[in-house]
Amino acid sequence: MTEISSPLLRLEGISLSFKGVKAISDISFDVARGRITALIGPNGAGKSSLLNVINGVYRPQAGRIVFDGEVRRRMDPHRAAVRGIARTFQNIALFKGMSVLDNVLTGRNLKRRSSWLEQALRIGRAPAEDDAQRRRAEEVIAFLHLQPWRHTLVSKLPYGLQKRVELARALAAEPKLLLLDEPMAGMNAEEKREMSRFVADVNREFGTTVVLIEHDIGVVMNLSDHVVVLDYGRKIGDGPPDEVRRNPEVIAAYLGTRH
Numbered sequence: 001m002t003e004i005s006s007p008l009l010r011l012e013g014i015s016l017s018f019k020g021v022k023a024i025s026d027i028s029f030d031v032a033r034g035r036i037t038a039l040i041g042p043n044g045a046g047k048s049s050l051l052n053v054i055n056g057v058y059r060p061q062a063g064r065i066v067f068d069g070e071v072r073r074r075m076d077p078h079r080a081a082v083r084g085i086a087r088t089f090q091n092i093a094l095f096k097g098m099s100v101l102d103n104v105l106t107g108r109n110l111k112r113r114s115s116w117l118e119q120a121l122r123i124g125r126a127p128a129e130d131d132a133q134r135r136r137a138e139e140v141i142a143f144l145h146l147q148p149w150r151h152t153l154v155s156k157l158p159y160g161l162q163k164r165v166e167l168a169r170a171l172a173a174e175p176k177l178l179l180l181d182e183p184m185a186g187m188n189a190e191e192k193r194e195m196s197r198f199v200a201d202v203n204r205e206f207g208t209t210v211v212l213i214e215h216d217i218g219v220v221m222n223l224s225d226h227v228v229v230l231d232y233g234r235k236i237g238d239g240p241p242d243e244v245r246r247n248p249e250v251i252a253a254y255l256g257t258r259h
């Protein structure tokens with residue numbers, strides 16, 4: 001059995017290159033269960049690549065990943081989703097021609113037990129399952145205050161709301177680990193505050209462990225329990241926000257004295 005006190009995710013010596021160009025060099029850190037970890041660092045530091053390693057989109061050349069007690073050289077995207085890793089993307093990846101509700105329902109696909117045929121003909125397990133899936137999707141929509149737009153096409157929504165729908169779809173999968181790639185990018189200060197509150201609420205209400213990439217240091221300091229700093233693919237800081245903000249190497253990277 002997995003110990004509650006063990007980290008939900010452990011990265012050990014992860015290195016990743018693209019055609020010989022190093023994107024990530026020997027990165028190790030732990031993500032504690034039920035906490036919010038922020039990944040920060042200048043553009044091109046390797047943050048998105050690292051999320052792609054965690055959910056199995058990229059295959060690291062070295063290192064290993066321990067997720068919820070299971071050790072792997074690499075994750076496989078489907079297996080990562082089945083094991084409870086959900087993510088949102090820097091450039092929103094929703095079905096723009098579908099309603100908010102239908103998008104959130106797609107987040108529940110892995111939870112279905114009925115066969116394709118049962119679903120197509122609405123027989124067997126399908127009808128009861130459809131009702132249960134819909135109820136769960138509606139709960140997530142209510143939790144994230146998206147009810148007024150349940151039947152609105154995603155393409156008709158302003159950017160900030162689309163980001164929230166993406167969060168809803170990821171949450172609908174009931175993940176253990178939620179990976180958020182710049183959930184507040186392109187938002188104004190009020191929208192960022194609102195999104196921060198939603199992320200904090202998700203974490204508190206459902207105990208979901210969160211790893212997020214964020215450029216706004218104010219948001220990071222307020223929201224996260226733990227900060228990991230990357231620069232040129234290397235880890236240059238790892239600790240509580242207050243400690244990391246005093247780290248001279250982090251200050252140098254951010255003030256641009258080495259860039």
Ligand SMILES: Nc1ncnc2c1ncn2[C@@H]1O[C@H](COP(=O)(O)OP(=O)(O)OP(=O)(O)O)[C@@H](O)[C@H]1O
Pocket residue numbers: 018022023041042043044045046047048049050
């Ligand atoms: N698919 C890819 N093919 C080749 N190089 C890539 C690929 N993905 C990322 N890289 C390179 O890897 C390095 C890290 O990029 P990554 O996108 O992970 O950084 P980042 O910290 O997320 O940056 P940003 O804040 O701009 O999103 C960069 O030099 C980038 O050009």
